[in-house]
Amino acid sequence: MPFKRKLFFYKNYFYDFFNELPEAAKEKTDYVLFVVQYAESIPAKFFKHIEGVKGLYEIRVNGSGNCYRYFCCNDEGNIVVLFNGFNKKTQKTPLKEIRRAQKIMQEYYQEKSNSK
Numbered sequence: 001m002p003f004k005r006k007l008f009f010y011k012n013y014f015y016d017f018f019n020e021l022p023e024a025a026k027e028k029t030d031y032v033l034f035v036v037q038y039a040e041s042i043p044a045k046f047f048k049h050i051e052g053v054k055g056l057y058e059i060r061v062n063g064s065g066n067c068y069r070y071f072c073c074n075d076e077g078n079i080v081v082l083f084n085g086f087n088k089k090t091q092k093t094p095l096k097e098i099r100r101a102q103k104i105m106q107e108y109y110q111e112k113s114n115s116k
Contacts, residue, residue, distance in 0.1 A: 003037050008081045010108050014070060017085035021068070028063040029070075036080055050093065056101055058093065069093065071101035073108075081108060 009015065018029065032046050036059060050056040050071075059082070061068040067088040073081050083104040086097050 001038055004040060004078065005037055006079045007033060007037060008075070008079050010081050010083055010104065013084040013104060014082045017070075022064070024064050025061070025066060025068060029061050029068065032059060032061045050098060050101075053098060053102060056098070056105060069097075071097075071104070073105050075112075081105075083108070 018026065021029070035046055036042055046060055048058050048060060050058060055073045057072050057074070059070040059072055059080075061070070068085060069088050070085040071083040073083075075081050083101050084097070086094075088094075
């Protein structure tokens with residue numbers, strides 16, 4: 001089964017969060033990332049655009065009474081670049097987390113631009 005999308009983990013942001021999760025949350029995250037990589041179209045319950053922020057998305061993982069979110073962006077059509085994650089405890093995504101993800105996304109594109 002061929003990839004529909006490749007995952008790129010920018011710096012250690014993703015793993016710094018992921019490594020601290022309980023094993024069940026890691027397994028659920030692995031499953032959702034598998035779906036992101038292989039699904040023809042990613043189900044909306046797993047992938048959502050962050051309103052008001054151009055190019056920023058969240059990968060949504062729910063399980064064991066917890067909601068985990070991983071910010072990401074698309075690059076070059078078939079690459080999903082993963083940034084930071086957090087444990088969502090409120091209805092709305094905290095503005096602090098969105099701003100952090102925006103900063104990391106800008107850093108990613110700046111580094112990419114400088115390397116050309």
